[in-house]
Structure formats: structure tokens, C-alpha cells
Amino acid sequence: MPNKMSQEKEALLRALGAEVVRTPDDEPWDSARSHIGVAKRLRQEIRYGVILDQYGNVNNPLAHECTTGPEIIAAVVSTPSTPTKPSSLKVDVFVAGAGTGGTVTGVSRALKKEHNPECIVVGVDPIGSILALPERLNDESPKPYVVEGIGYDFVPQVLSRDPADIDHWVKTDDGDAFQAVQRLMKTEGLLVGGSSGSALSGALAWLKTERGQKVAQTEGLNVVILLADGIRNYMSKEWFLDFALGPGPPRIPQTTSDKGN
Template sequence: MPHTQILDNALGAIGGTPLIRLDKIAKKEGLKCNLLGKVEFFSAGGSVKDRIAKRMVEEAEREGTLIPGQSVVIEPTSGNTGIGLALACAIKGYSVIITLPAKMSLEKEATLKALGAEVVRTPTEAAWDSPESHIGVAQTLQKAIPHAIILDQYRNVNNPLAHEYTTGPEIIDAIVSTPSTPSRPSSGKVDVFIAGAGTGGTVTGVSRALKRKHNPNCVVVAGDPQGSILAEPSSLNEQEAGQAYIVEGIGYDFIPDVLSREPGTVDHWIKTSDEDAFAAARLLIKQEGLLVGGSSGSALVAALAWLKTEEGWKGFGSVEGANVVVLLPDGIRNYMSKEWFLETTRAAPTPLAHKINAILKDSKSSKQE
């Protein structure tokens, strides 16, 4: 919820992120539904992963497995969970070690170190169950360091629970509390929810909140990058199996325990490409003013692709008042040096740029005469 009182510390600024209309993109794509972005970079640590980091730490403290002044937190991560944990542990006084695949951005490493975490890079190509992987290295360190604990976002039930108890209800509250008007019609409920899948905790937890407590007919769609194996049926993954992908924070070469395979949790899977994801992220930045990262682009690609299927278009995309929510997991802060973002700065000069140059050139010539 919006923060209207003084907070005790930055942990109180986790969550409470806005639901924002993506009207320009919806119009461009010919959609009649309400296309809405749940914008997670407004959270204290800059991503949706702040939520699970906070809950995993606080629940571990309640259970007595994290001991102030003694425990060392270790976590294998693609970066954002690590940043959330480093933020929480900086406030609470725990030492932190983050194991991070080499492909993850320099900005993530810099942010982690600024928060006081130790960072260990691991080979991107290492299989998840290899001793050299970010998971394997974390396990090696945990065995060797006294009082070390891996909170383990891949298995920790507090990962999906954080989203079932916070992200999902926030989306519901925003939809329900926004009245339907002639100019802004609304069904009054969440009709479709789309998110990229990494650990799968987000899509699992939000799905449970929406379907069990709000709208059992809500359609949940998950995006999975080409080269990952999370999508179902598994035949969706065969064409690009093992292919390397650049987008960060989503997709895996194993199925995390927190990703529910229970029928009805995820209704549809959409495979996404790096090229499309980065183009969509740039579109969100330029058209909607939302400074998002590549995985947000992947989620938007999955949403638009599904809305253009027969089921998606007839049931929702072409329906005024249908509410389609896309989770945008993090911001551009972590990717400023990435080639896909730098391409934005190399765009051909605009007519306005030519006009500016002409004015300045004429002004310079006038002063020299």
C-alpha cells in the first residue's frame, strides 16, 4: 500500500508498488482491454525480489535459523534477490555472500558491494547441479563457513507466499478500488495476469492469491525465454533447448521447487526471444516513461503474444473493461551498460535534433560575422 507515514527503515518501503495504465502500447497494438503494468522498480531495492528477500529473512529470524550477530547469509541468485537480501541484511546486521553467474550485469555486482555483500562470480555455462555453478559454489561456501545459511529462493516456501500475501492482494486492491467509468470501463476484477518465470515464485504466489481469493476464472500466463526449460508442455522448449539467452532474471535449466506444476496455477506458457524482449523494454521506456529492465520486456512480449491468440483476443484483448495485468519486475538501473540498452542512445537523429543543430549552427555563424 502507499506509504503515508514515517517508516522505521527501508524494509517498510518494500512493496506497495503502483499499477499503471499502459495506454499508449495498448492503442498501438489495437487492444480494447485495460493493459496495466505492476511496476516493481518502485520498491526499496528496485525489484519484485525485494518482497521475497524481506519475508525469507524475517521468517528465518522467527524460526531461529538466522541468529543476529552470528549468521552469515549466502544466496545463489541472478542478482535481484541478492540485492534484496543485501538490503535487508545491511539493515539487520548480517554478513552476506552472493554467488552470481558471470553474465549478470556489472551494475548488479556494484549495487551488491555497495550494500556490503561479498560477490562471487561463477561461469554462466555451468549447469545448475555443477559444483562450479552459482548454486554449487554457494553450497560449498555454506559447508565451510560457520553459521552460514542459504535461504534458498528456489525451495523456500516464503518465496511464493510473499507474493500470495503482498503482490497479489495489492493488484486486487488497485483493481477493485478503481471505479468503472464510461471513459475508463472496468470489469471490477483481475481478468488476466502475466509474468515472466524465474524461480516461479512470483507467478505461483500471485496466481494463488487471484484464483483462490478473488477470481477463480482469472487466466494466468507465464513467459519463459527461449533456451529455458520452464514452459509446459515440455515440447515448447525443444526447439531452442540449451540455447544461451541474454535476458537476466528469468528462465532456468532446472525446475525450481517453488514453481507450482499444479494444474490451473499457470494456464498458458509463452516463449520469448531476447530480441523481442529488449525491443519491448525500450518501448516501455520511450512510450510509457517506465524505466524497466529486459525481463519486463519479456513479460510484455508474453502478454501481447497471448492476447493475440484466439482465446486471448476474443475473451480479453478485444473486450473493453477487461483488466490485463503485466508484472514488470525491475528497472533499468541494473542494465545501463548492457548493449541492448546502449542501442537506444545510438538512434538516428530526430527531426528535432536536426532543428537544434541548425539553430546552433546559425547562431554560431551570426556571432562570427
């Protein structure tokens, strides 16, 4: 795993009996010393070694198309429309961060194929990553950011950047992401991590666009934001300890030399 990964993730793997190999964060994805390169080497060295390959395994998006998507649809459809809380009984907008891209791709297909072909899917990508389209949204080269779990310096095979699957992209920064995390914790009681903050801040940014404002002003439309992580994996991180235990206003974490994963 990259050095940026939290201690909690490593501790959990070791508790399950895994041997953990840390790899440099500043290695490009196709380097032999990156987490992908080291995994490929270990697969050759370890008898019966297997890489599940979340970046290229078609079962990644398929799992979300067959499970996560239908679960979201069932929850929205089964929530009745009332005079005080009207509902279209459909998922009208879906917002999710893109890491491997399997989640946003698979859920999009589940929503658009039979449930609501007009559903708007918004992908969220941290500034410094190269996943978002069009290309002008991205910087000229990958840059470091603090948020874990979303964004890459290459485009995974399982991520569909076809406009038929992802209608819009939004870029987010660390400051907005962690402010959104604090907001979710304090106002909603949801103990989420940085990628969930990115999803919320990305959704709020998109709702300020021309098309997003039309959605926000239309009564009964349902905007679903996927909060894909929890705080369990980040409780030793400085940004969380400063927020939870600090005597004054929480500081927004500053980007380090680490790359996203």
C-alpha cells in the same frame, strides 16, 4: 553470482559489504562450479552460513501470495469503472515472467483463491529455458539468451506448473523482449529491464491467440502485466547504451554464450 550478471548488481552488493564470487555461466545448475553449487560449498565453509534458497523456500511464493497479489487486487478493485473506461473490477488476466517462479505462482494463488477463480494466468519463459509447459513449447536442450532474471535450465521447486495455477505459457525471444523495453521507455516513460520486456511481448503474443483474442475483444476486462525489474541494474549493458546513446536505430542484442539465470 553468474558472470552474466550486470556490473550494477555486483557493485550494489559490494557497496553493502558483500564479498562477490563470480561463477561460470556455462556450468549446469547441478554442477559444483555453478552459482548454486558454489553457494552450497560456501555455506559449509562459512560459520553460521545460510542460504535463503529462493528456488526451494516456500516463503518465496508465499510472500507474493500474501503481499504482491493483494496489492494488485486492491489497485484494480479501487479503480472505478467509468463509461469511457469500463472495468470488471477484477483481475481477469495476469501475465508474468518465470524465474524462480515464486512471483507468478504466489500471485496466481492470491488471485484465484478468493478474488477471481476464473482469472487466466499466463507464464512467460524465454526461448532457451525449460520452464514452460507443455514440453513441446521448449527446445530439446537449454540454449543461451540475453535477458536476465527469468528462465532456467532446471525447474525450481517453488514454481508450480500445475494448470490450476498457470493456465498458459508463452515463449519469447530476446529481440521481441528488448523491442518491448524500448517501447515501454519511449511511450510510457517506464525505465524497465529485459524481463519486463519479455512479460509485455509475451502478453501481446498471448492476446493474439484464440483465447487471448476473446479477452482483447471483451470490453472492461483487465489484463495485468507484472514489470518486475528496473533499468538501474542494466545501465552498463550494451543493449541499453546502444539504445540510449546510439546515433541510429537501436540494435537488438544478439544472444551470446551466456546462460540465463
